[in-house]
Amino acid sequence: MSTVPSTYRVAVIPGDGIGAEVLPPAQQALDLVARRFGFSLEYDVFDWSCQRYAETGAMMPADGLDRIAGHDAILLGAVGWPGVPDHVSLWGLLIPIRRQFRQYVNLRPIRVLEGLPGPLREPGPVDFVVVRENVEGEYSEIGGRLNRGFPEEMAVQEAVFTRAGVTRIADYAFDLASTRRGHVTSATKSNGIVHTMPFWDEIVRERAALRPGVGWRQEHIDALVAKLVLRPADFDVVVGSNLFGDILSDLAAAIAGSIGIAPAANINPEREFPSMFEPVHGSAPDIAGQGVANPLGALWSASMMLDHLGEQDAAAALMTGIERALADGAVRTPDLGGTDTTQDLADAVLAAIPA
Numbered sequence: 001m002s003t004v005p006s007t008y009r010v011a012v013i014p015g016d017g018i019g020a021e022v023l024p025p026a027q028q029a030l031d032l033v034a035r036r037f038g039f040s041l042e043y044d045v046f047d048w049s050c051q052r053y054a055e056t057g058a059m060m061p062a063d064g065l066d067r068i069a070g071h072d073a074i075l076l077g078a079v080g081w082p083g084v085p086d087h088v089s090l091w092g093l094l095i096p097i098r099r100q101f102r103q104y105v106n107l108r109p110i111r112v113l114e115g116l117p118g119p120l121r122e123p124g125p126v127d128f129v130v131v132r133e134n135v136e137g138e139y140s141e142i143g144g145r146l147n148r149g150f151p152e153e154m155a156v157q158e159a160v161f162t163r164a165g166v167t168r169i170a171d172y173a174f175d176l177a178s179t180r181r182g183h184v185t186s187a188t189k190s191n192g193i194v195h196t197m198p199f200w201d202e203i204v205r206e207r208a209a210l211r212p213g214v215g216w217r218q219e220h221i222d223a224l225v226a227k228l229v230l231r232p233a234d235f236d237v238v239v240g241s242n243l244f245g246d247i248l249s250d251l252a253a254a255i256a257g258s259i260g261i262a263p264a265a266n267i268n269p270e271r272e273f274p275s276m277f278e279p280v281h282g283s284a285p286d287i288a289g290q291g292v293a294n295p296l297g298a299l300w301s302a303s304m305m306l307d308h309l310g311e312q313d314a315a316a317a318l319m320t321g322i323e324r325a326l327a328d329g330a331v332r333t334p335d336l337g338g339t340d341t342t343q344d345l346a347d348a349v350l351a352a353i354p355a
């Protein structure tokens with residue numbers, strides 16, 4: 001008896017600027033590996049963007065989340081455009097998706113790949129993952145502004161840390177480390193931030209005690225960023241709050257050589273809702289429209305999506321294509337020091353995907 005090949009339904013949100021330029025190549029690569037590995041992907045494309053905001057006053061329709069809640073995954077390019085405040089594009093689209101779909105893990109793998117000259121002289125074999133808490137912490141709506149325009153004007157913003165929220169992100173980090181090299185570094189600042197960070201530390205320590213097979217330590221965020229630059233190869237899994245994780249992952253992307261190749265996954269580990277896969281970079285208005293954006297961040301994110309969907313072989317084949325195209329080095333977009341286009345580099349990856 002033959003089994004029916006799987007079909008995955010993917011909600012595609014190209015967004016703004018280069019977001020819309022890097023997703024079509026990602027879909028081409030997905031379709032290629034899908035054919036090779038015997039499954040298929042169906043795409044529903046949504047025009048949710050700053051363009052839409054300018055026309056209708058909303059980044060997405062009121063029932064937007066309902067329209068994508070039943071998909072197997074979400075592939076997003078980037079949102080944000082000059083003229084629309086960044087907090088509007090972020091809070092009007094990305095943050096509602098992350099929060100309503102309980103994507104509380106933001107996963108950002110960092111590897112120094114052959115053929116990609118990074119800023120560090122001798123980085124060594126860098127291969128670590130930043131696990132960022134994605135739905136609470138410092139990015140909260142709680143707070144306010146008072147006495148606007150007066151000398152005593154003030155702003156207060158509350159950071160929110162819950163036992164459930166810290167526990168699940170810590171558990172995710174320890175579980176992930178147990179499938180890798182078995183070490184977690186927890187980012188803290190409990191010397192300066194005296195309520196939330198000691199609470200974070202306490203819970204991480206409790207969860208660590210349940211995983212005797214996984215080593216761990218905590219580092220203050222300021223010392224940690226220095227060590228990530230000095231000895232990036234020493235790290236395996238780095239777990240941090242929403243703000244610390246955000247900063248760590250951009251630093252880490254820079255260590256790897258270009259923000260253009262960095263991928264991210266917003267994961268709902270319980271799979272009650274679709275998870276969302278997106279390159280780390282934004283809409284890059286400075287190069288948008290020229291067709292020269294590096295598509296590798298989007299392609300790597302697509303590989304993470306396949307992994308999440310259970311298509312590990314296809315995910316690995318796509319990753320091999322990326323690695324081979326980079327190592328070969330014949331085709332390079334401007335951020336990699338060349339003059340080739342987005343499609344040229346995507347084609348090089350497609351050609352390098354093992355048969």
Ligand code: NAI
Pocket residue numbers: 018077078079080081082086089094259260261278279280281282283284285286287292293294295297335
């Ligand atoms: P950005 O990532 O768009 O660009 C930063 C710099 O990196 C620019 O010089 C850009 O040309 C370059 N760059 C980024 N991606 C590249 C790629 N794939 N290939 C080659 N070069 C690349 O960040 P920026 O300029 O701070 O933000 C621009 C807009 O994007 C803003 O509206 C911001 O809010 C939004 N944004 C959206 C994100 C998202 O959708 N997740 C993430 C970051 C920013």
Ligand code: MG
Pocket residue numbers: 246247250
């Ligand atoms: Mg960021």
